[in-house]
Amino acid sequence: MNDWRENVRRVVPYVPGEQPDQAGMIKLNTNENPYPPAPGVLKALKQFDPDRLRLYPDPSAAVLVEALAEYYRVKPSQVFVGVGSDDVLAMAFLTFFNSDRPILFPDITYSFYDVWAEEFRIPYRQVPLDEHFQIVPEDYFCENGGVIFPNPNAPTGKELSLAAIERVIRNNPDVVVIVDEAYVDFGAETSLPLLEKYENLLVVQTFSKSRAMAGMRIGFCIGNEELISYLNDVKYSFNSYTMDQLTLALGTEAVKDDDYFKKMTGRIIETREWAKKVLAQLGFVFEDSKANFIFASHRTVPAKKIYQALREQHIYVRYFEKPRIDNYLRITVGTREQMEKMFEFLRNWLKGEQ
Amino acid sequence: MNDWRENVRRVVPYVPGEQPDQAGMIKLNTNENPYPPAPGVLKALKQFDPDRLRLYPDPSAAVLVEALAEYYRVKPSQVFVGVGSDDVLAMAFLTFFNSDRPILFPDITYSFYDVWAEEFRIPYRQVPLDEHFQIVPEDYFCENGGVIFPNPNAPTGKELSLAAIERVIRNNPDVVVIVDEAYVDFGAETSLPLLEKYENLLVVQTFSKSRAMAGMRIGFCIGNEELISYLNDVKYSFNSYTMDQLTLALGTEAVKDDDYFKKMTGRIIETREWAKKVLAQLGFVFEDSKANFIFASHRTVPAKKIYQALREQHIYVRYFEKPRIDNYLRITVGTREQMEKMFEFLRNWLKGEQ
Numbered sequence: 001m002n003d004w005r006e007n008v009r010r011v012v013p014y015v016p017g018e019q020p021d022q023a024g025m026i027k028l029n030t031n032e033n034p035y036p037p038a039p040g041v042l043k044a045l046k047q048f049d050p051d052r053l054r055l056y057p058d059p060s061a062a063v064l065v066e067a068l069a070e071y072y073r074v075k076p077s078q079v080f081v082g083v084g085s086d087d088v089l090a091m092a093f094l095t096f097f098n099s100d101r102p103i104l105f106p107d108i109t110y111s112f113y114d115v116w117a118e119e120f121r122i123p124y125r126q127v128p129l130d131e132h133f134q135i136v137p138e139d140y141f142c143e144n145g146g147v148i149f150p151n152p153n154a155p156t157g158k159e160l161s162l163a164a165i166e167r168v169i170r171n172n173p174d175v176v177v178i179v180d181e182a183y184v185d186f187g188a189e190t191s192l193p194l195l196e197k198y199e200n201l202l203v204v205q206t207f208s209k210s211r212a213m214a215g216m217r218i219g220f221c222i223g224n225e226e227l228i229s230y231l232n233d234v235k236y237s238f239n240s241y242t243m244d245q246l247t248l249a250l251g252t253e254a255v256k257d258d259d260y261f262k263k264m265t266g267r268i269i270e271t272r273e274w275a276k277k278v279l280a281q282l283g284f285v286f287e288d289s290k291a292n293f294i295f296a297s298h299r300t301v302p303a304k305k306i307y308q309a310l311r312e313q314h315i316y317v318r319y320f321e322k323p324r325i326d327n328y329l330r331i332t333v334g335t336r337e338q339m340e341k342m343f344e345f346l347r348n349w350l351k352g353e354q
Numbered sequence: 355m356n357d358w359r360e361n362v363r364r365v366v367p368y369v370p371g372e373q374p375d376q377a378g379m380i381k382l383n384t385n386e387n388p389y390p391p392a393p394g395v396l397k398a399l400k401q402f403d404p405d406r407l408r409l410y411p412d413p414s415a416a417v418l419v420e421a422l423a424e425y426y427r428v429k430p431s432q433v434f435v436g437v438g439s440d441d442v443l444a445m446a447f448l449t450f451f452n453s454d455r456p457i458l459f460p461d462i463t464y465s466f467y468d469v470w471a472e473e474f475r476i477p478y479r480q481v482p483l484d485e486h487f488q489i490v491p492e493d494y495f496c497e498n499g500g501v502i503f504p505n506p507n508a509p510t511g512k513e514l515s516l517a518a519i520e521r522v523i524r525n526n527p528d529v530v531v532i533v534d535e536a537y538v539d540f541g542a543e544t545s546l547p548l549l550e551k552y553e554n555l556l557v558v559q560t561f562s563k564s565r566a567m568a569g570m571r572i573g574f575c576i577g578n579e580e581l582i583s584y585l586n587d588v589k590y591s592f593n594s595y596t597m598d599q600l601t602l603a604l605g606t607e608a609v610k611d612d613d614y615f616k617k618m619t620g621r622i623i624e625t626r627e628w629a630k631k632v633l634a635q636l637g638f639v640f641e642d643s644k645a646n647f648i649f650a651s652h653r654t655v656p657a658k659k660i661y662q663a664l665r666e667q668h669i670y671v672r673y674f675e676k677p678r679i680d681n682y683l684r685i686t687v688g689t690r691e692q693m694e695k696m697f698e699f700l701r702n703w704l705k706g707e708q
Contacts, residue, residue: 003528004450004527004528004529004530004553004554005580006453006528007450007451007452007453007499007500007528007529007530008449008450008452008530008584009448009449009450009452009584009588010584010587011587011588011591012587012591013586013587013590013591014587014590014591014594015590016413016590016594016595019409019410019411019412019413021412027409030410032408032409032410033408034408035408036404036405036407036408037404037407037408041404041407042404045399045402045404046400048399050390050391050395050396050399051390052569053390053391053395053566053567053568053569053570053604054386054387054388054389054390054391054566054567054568054569055373055381055386055568055569056373056384056386056562056568056569057373057568057569057571058373058375059370059373083437083593083596083598084593084595084596086592086593086594086595087593087596090592090593094363095362095363096358096361096362096363097361098361098362098363099360099361115591116591116592118591119588119591119592145361146361173358174357174358174360174361175358175361176358176361176362199358200358208410212407212408213407213408214407214408214409214410214411214595215406215407215408215409215410215411215598215599215600216407216598216599216600217411217595217596217597217598226359230362230363230364232367233364233365233366233367233368234363234365234473236367236368236369236370237365237366237367237368237469237470237472237473238440238444238470238473239437239438239440239441239444240368240370240440241370241438241440241568241571242437242438242441242571243571244437244569244570244571244598244600244601245569245570246569246570246598246600246601247598247600250407
């Protein structure tokens with residue numbers, strides 16, 4: 001006899017990262033922005049006409065798409081928006097990684113790529129980073145079903161040069177190459193200018209980090225019009241109305257205030273560069289980060305022990321119990337004050353451990 | 355030579371329904387609620403702490419899940435929430451309709467079922483409604499990969515009795531049966547009590563109609579804990595953070611105010627029953643509707659012609675150019691005032707057409 005369970009799609013359950021919510025905690029574990037979104041966002045929130053809540057949003061999300069197109073100087077038909085970059089990436093995997101050949105991505109990278117590949121039954125191969133956690137372009141010059149990597153990479157924070165990225169794209173004309181730029185606004189170079197030369201490139205970004213709106217779930221990607229139209233076809237056949245009325249109103253305001261955006265990302269970069277110096281003084285080693293986090297290992301004290309000691313102080317950083325990186329901490333760059341408190345604790349505590 | 359286009363998933367593009375946005379229009383085309391959401395929702399909007407926007411939302415959406423569990427007297431582990439019921443249904447199709455046998459649904463029904471089946475490559479068979487647009491339970495007593503139908507059905511508004519629904523579920527123990535109750539709060543009987551007897555039943559509902567929050571994108575489903583856990587596994591592997599901070603805050607308030615909810619749905623039901631009488635006087639025929647819309651045909655004037663005449667007056671109703679239903683209009687039940695204006699126009703205009 002049959003059982004309804006036989007027809008159920010079983011996936012290895014993905015467990016989302018911890019989201020502690022305690023008064024007085026220092027939360028440096030999920031790469032959120034320590035500063036609030038642009039003042040225009042708060043104003044739009046206060047002025048929002050609540051009667052709009054009863055009406056379906058514009059399924060084309062035109063107001064947000066147009067603001068992004070204007071900001072990035074592309075056509076609106078080149079922009080696709082979704083419920084966080086995870087939604088955009090999931091739709092892109094479904095749309096573009098549709099061959100029998102394995103897609104390629106780094107062995108140390110955003111932890112969702114293999115989860116989507118498993119969920120959508122896409123064959124994949126994880127390509128090892130070199131010993132400095134760098135992507136080696138040549139490793140991607142082989143038959144494959146698509147390529148994806150973040151730039152800067154996560155959780156390492158390492159940037160890949162535009163020249164190296166271009167070599168990956170140029171050597172993969174038969175597949176779509178996705179550059180996941182979740183952290184690009186903190187000092188790495190965007191691949192957007194390459195769109196003029198390569199029709200198989202898709203650039204994905206998010207409002208969750210540099211635009212301080214992780215709570216609103218907005219991601220987007222930019223590519224040539226044909227790529228975006230395929231993506232829209234799949235998206236509209238999945239869920240036509242994803243971007244709610246408030247998200248559209250608030251997200252649009254976040255894009256419009258470029259001065260605030262540059263000022264706040266600049267402040268985070270400044271804190272990161274200072275934090276690198278302090279971390280080095282405290283005995284940490286790390287590759288150079290261009291993201292809003294630093295991926296660091298201590299010369300003598302195991303990462304897991306530091307992670308737990310910080311946790312007891314209600315200071316949350318991210319620790320991955322995974323091969324090659326289980327002696328590293330991913331520390332989000334918070335405010336200068338938050339970082340000082342963490343360093344103050346570490347300065348004393350590490351003395352007792354060394 | 356290969357081309358990246360060869361690896362692209364091509365789907366027949368789904369075109370979302372029109373969302374006109376004109377001052378003074380009468381919008382009766384997408385079954386929105388004519389009344390605003392509960393006062394608590396508006397209060398939550400005004401009191402929302404904007405600093406939360408920079409922080410990731412709770413991926414388990416616990417506050418909303420718990421409010422729904424309390425309201426429907428089930429365990430929180432029996433509740434799943436998503437970005438509108440379309441998101442919930444898409445995830446359910448992906449999770450539960452995973453066999454080689456065709457899934458079954460009515461030939462006249464929610465227009466997204468065949469779209470998801472196509473998108474996820476699920477075999478399907480559309481089962482004809484009888485001549486009164488009624489679902490015939492016996493037609494679903496055959497080998498299949500799953501069953502889904504709305505109750506009341508869309509766009510017909512016809513209710514299926516709980517006894518008939520139970521026969522469909524009892525005769526399909528090997529597959530998951532989904533009852534899509536998007537419109538159930540306007541007078542049909544919910545299948546939720548059947549959950550105690552059948553572990554293969556999933557009941558889907560939405561905030562878009564009876565809770566007046568189409569603009570916020572909230573849907574949910576209730577089933578036994580095992581079904582919900584499979585659904586969560588797939589969902590967390592797709593997009594962990596779907597419900598944004600504002601959606602969680604506002605959605606929770608909508609569930610809490612049961613008095614307002616009952617008062618407003620009662621008012622819509624009252625307007626619908628009155629509207630049925632007027633439509634009959636105007637020469638329309640229709641099956642009895644238990645939804646917030648009426649699916650009507652005129653005795654002498656073609657539906658398409660009426661649709662266009664109304665449209666010229668900026669009165670929008672829904673017309674489907676599809677087999678069997680191309681002489682019907684789906685008219686959303688608006689406020690009494692909106693309906694009166696439409697009837698006033700029709701009363702005069704129809705005289706000239708007959």
